[in-house]
Amino acid sequence: MGEHYFAEQPGTASRTRTIDLVLPDLHLRLATDRGVFSPDRVDLGTRILLETxxxxxxxxxxxxxxxxYGPIALTMATRAPQARIWGVDVNRRAIELAGRNAQTAGLDNVRFGLADDIDPDLRFAAIWSNPPIRIGKAALHDLLLTWLPRLTPTGQAHLVVQKHLGSDSLQRWLADQGFPTRRLASRSAYRILQVSARTQEGQTR
Incomplete structure (x- = not known):
């Protein structure tokens, strides 16, 4: 069930399966399970993000x-083999699957964990995310305000958000927080938001 995917320990009984992520530059075979986000196929928003x-x-x-279970992080790891990729989630079942999928793909430049597993001093040259909109606006804002300030000065985040789930209002809110944000693309009712590191002016708001 979708409502369990942001639980730390999903209550849904495990039933694993394998799906494929096929993009022009890569083909990944991914193990998924019940109780994680979009277990039956790679979510359309994720696919649009990765294609854009x-x-x-x-x-x-x-x-x-x-x-x-890792489709975005593993795509980053494939496209940037000399970079160090981090995947963070609250769902331990998803984290375990993501690690297994990295091993299957032979990708050793990616690590997965809970937020507390990530060094708080790390700064990120890029953040890609299909953010968990359904956790609610307040929780989503807290999540973004935890991680977006950790962009390097030249770093950028790319977020995919459905229009009817508030992409336009989120774009305005990010700008109000001091993060220059523009719509990079729009497709199938999804927006790709490009978010730059917070400006000095934004830090003093």
Whole structure:
């Protein structure tokens, strides 16, 4: 059930399966399970994000925020083999799956964990995310205000958000928090928001 995917320990009984992520530049076979986000197929928003974002930085630390079973982080790891990729989630079942999927793909430049497992001093050259909109606006804002300030000065985040789930209001809110934000693309009612590091002016608001 979708409502369990942001629980730390999903109550849904496990039933694993395998799905495929096929993009022009890669093909990943991914193990999924009940109790994680979009277990039956790679979510359309995730696919649109991965087909739209510019190439990730070649080096540095890159973050997949709300990694689930790993399609975004593993794409980053494939496209930027010299970078160090981090995937963070609250769902332990998803984190375990993501680690297994990295091993299957032979990707050793990616690590998955809970938020507390990530060094608080790390700064990210890129953040890619299909953020968990359904946790509620207040919790979502707290999540973004925890991680977006950890962008490097030249770093950028790319978020995919459905229009009817508040992408336009989120864009305005991010700008109000001091993060320059623009709509990079719009497709199938999804917006790709490009968020730059917070400006000095924004830090003093």
């Amino acid at each position: 974002v510019p190439a990730p930085p070649d080096t540095g630390d890159l973050l997949d925020l709300g990694c689930g």
